[in-house]
Amino acid sequence: MTDAQGSKTWFSRLRDGLAKTSDQLTRGITDLFTKEKFDAATLDELEDLLIQSDLGLAAAERITAAVGRARHARQLDGESVRAIVAQEVAKTLAPVAIPLDPPESARPAVILVVGVNGSGKTTTIGKLAETYRTAGMKIVLAAGDTFRAAAVEQLAVWAERAGAIFISKETGADAAALAYEAYAKARAENADLLIIDTAGRLQNKAGLMAELEKIVRVLKKFDAEAPHASLLVLDATTGQNALGQVEAFGKVAGVTGLVMTKLDGTARGGILVAVAEKYRLPVHFIGVGEGVDDLEPFDADDFARALVGLPRVEKDYSF
Numbered sequence: 001m002t003d004a005q006g007s008k009t010w011f012s013r014l015r016d017g018l019a020k021t022s023d024q025l026t027r028g029i030t031d032l033f034t035k036e037k038f039d040a041a042t043l044d045e046l047e048d049l050l051i052q053s054d055l056g057l058a059a060a061e062r063i064t065a066a067v068g069r070a071r072h073a074r075q076l077d078g079e080s081v082r083a084i085v086a087q088e089v090a091k092t093l094a095p096v097a098i099p100l101d102p103p104e105s106a107r108p109a110v111i112l113v114v115g116v117n118g119s120g121k122t123t124t125i126g127k128l129a130e131t132y133r134t135a136g137m138k139i140v141l142a143a144g145d146t147f148r149a150a151a152v153e154q155l156a157v158w159a160e161r162a163g164a165i166f167i168s169k170e171t172g173a174d175a176a177a178l179a180y181e182a183y184a185k186a187r188a189e190n191a192d193l194l195i196i197d198t199a200g201r202l203q204n205k206a207g208l209m210a211e212l213e214k215i216v217r218v219l220k221k222f223d224a225e226a227p228h229a230s231l232l233v234l235d236a237t238t239g240q241n242a243l244g245q246v247e248a249f250g251k252v253a254g255v256t257g258l259v260m261t262k263l264d265g266t267a268r269g270g271i272l273v274a275v276a277e278k279y280r281l282p283v284h285f286i287g288v289g290e291g292v293d294d295l296e297p298f299d300a301d302d303f304a305r306a307l308v309g310l311p312r313v314e315k316d317y318s319f
């Protein structure tokens, strides 16, 4: 699928990106529902398959129950079961598919980006900068991971691309001091948006969490509502660890929304469903590749259908 410019549409990127997960689910479901006999064991096996794809127990049970109900009404084959799975997943995800809209009243609005190293924070910030620049906003980017020169350099490149003002300090500088200077600069420049990158060294968890708390405290001195969004970037390949990260970062940074990257690197892309089910936090963007075009706003229906390898066209399997 390509668009008018000949580049791949987002849905086909999403489907290709989720192929590891959707191949596993499709194969499993097709095997199960082409068997002669459909009994309680079939449903148990379906539930196991969904759990293996990391959808979590609650979602797996609900989906299996929906399939169980449907079988009384009609003949089920692999495709109709996949459609039921998609429908149930979309139901769970629809309430959390919320765009990230920085408040217009705050000047600057502050987005704090948190997450463990390598989860995709820099890529996410690049995408945010590009998105809001296109919307006409004046942006300041702050390199809050002051220990990693490479992270600072990468962010500088994004800032330049997005025409954003870039704030960094010497290696090892206090991240909260940097946040302070960045806010002051953003205010002086009458910027619309300040996006702050942070460190993600889980090896020193206590230190990291204290650093984040301090950044939040400093920002609140300027504006009690700041940060207006605390985005947690989660790497889907870490599987169930994602749940623990929501807890840990939620406590110190008051996470307000999620970005899930690297859904292309795992057969367990269902983790997004488990996280949504458990925490009900908004999911703003998802990523299925390294490029900036591989990270897009989250859409529940598209994700749910791509997860089980179905085309985007809506089909009504309700009865």
Ligand SMILES: Nc1nc2c(ncn2[C@@H]2O[C@H](COP(=O)(O)OP(=O)(O)OP(=O)(O)O)[C@@H](O)[C@H]2O)c(=O)[nH]1
Pocket (backbone or CB within 6 Å): 115, 116, 117, 118, 119, 120, 121, 122, 123, 124, 145, 151, 200, 261, 262, 263, 264, 265, 287, 288, 289, 290, 291, 294
């Ligand atoms: N396959 C894949 N790779 C991704 C995705 N998102 C980010 N990456 C890659 O993952 C690596 C880490 O991404 P960064 O954006 O640098 O992550 P970070 O959290 O800023 O990492 P640090 O700078 O190490 O703290 C890079 O090589 C990215 O290109 C994705 O959705 N899929």
